[in-house]
Amino acid sequence: MALPILRRDHRPGRNAARSGSAPATRPGRSPWAEFTELHDQMGRLLEEAFGPIGAGGVFGSGWLPAADVEETGDAYVVEVELPGVQREDVSVEFGGGELAVTGEVKERERVGFLRKRTRPVGRFDFRVALPAEVQEEQVTASLTDGVLTVRVPKAEHARQRRIPISS
Structure with missing residues (x-):
């Protein structure tokens, strides 16, 4: 797509109205x-x-935490950054091929006046669709050092396998 070009008339007197501004x-x-x-x-x-707009506060249902989704040979590994979040404030659900991580970062009581805020508080919601060929009953989750790690094992028939090459 071509962008418009700003043209200016450089002849004397043509841009007189703008000369003072x-x-x-x-x-x-x-x-x-x-x-x-x-x-x-x-x-x-x-x-x-x-x-946060569109992801929290007044404009959305919750903010979106930073996350990585990695596919290994035998599982999908999802790491979600949740600094300061307690285990009881997080919910992990898997169904219909979708992993949902929801919860809340609670506002801590402040003594002084908050001058600037860059860390989100309130409800958060992270969702990712994974292929249906997983073992739902063997999904595990752990929260360590502010990182929630969810491991979703692949079904046996969906795992990568090395194919030998014959001569």
């Missing part, structure tokens, strides 16, 4: 870059005021 954009900078910067600044302002 600041240019619309900085020299060598796209006007779209300024829109993107404004969008980012507004997003940060709203997040500071109301919490």
Whole structure:
């Protein structure tokens, strides 16, 4: 997709109305870059005021924790970062090919005035679809050092196996 080009008439007297004001954009900078910067600044302002947008606070059902999903030869391993979360505040469910990790990071009581917040609090919700060829009854989960590790073993017929090559 082609982007619009900012054209300016460089003939004398043509941009007289703008001569006393600041240019619309900085020299060598796209006007779209300024829109993107404004969008980012507004997003940060709203997040500071109301919490994470689209993933928590007033605008969503919960924030989305950082996670890795790794496929090994015999299982899917999901690691979800949940610093400060207690085991009793996390729920892990697997059904219909979907792994759901939900819970809550509880607000701790503060003594002073909170000047800035970058760590999310409140409900969180992480979901990932995995292939149906897994052993649902053997799913395990452990929470160590703020990382929840969920191991979802593959069904025997879905596991990778090495095929010997004959001559």
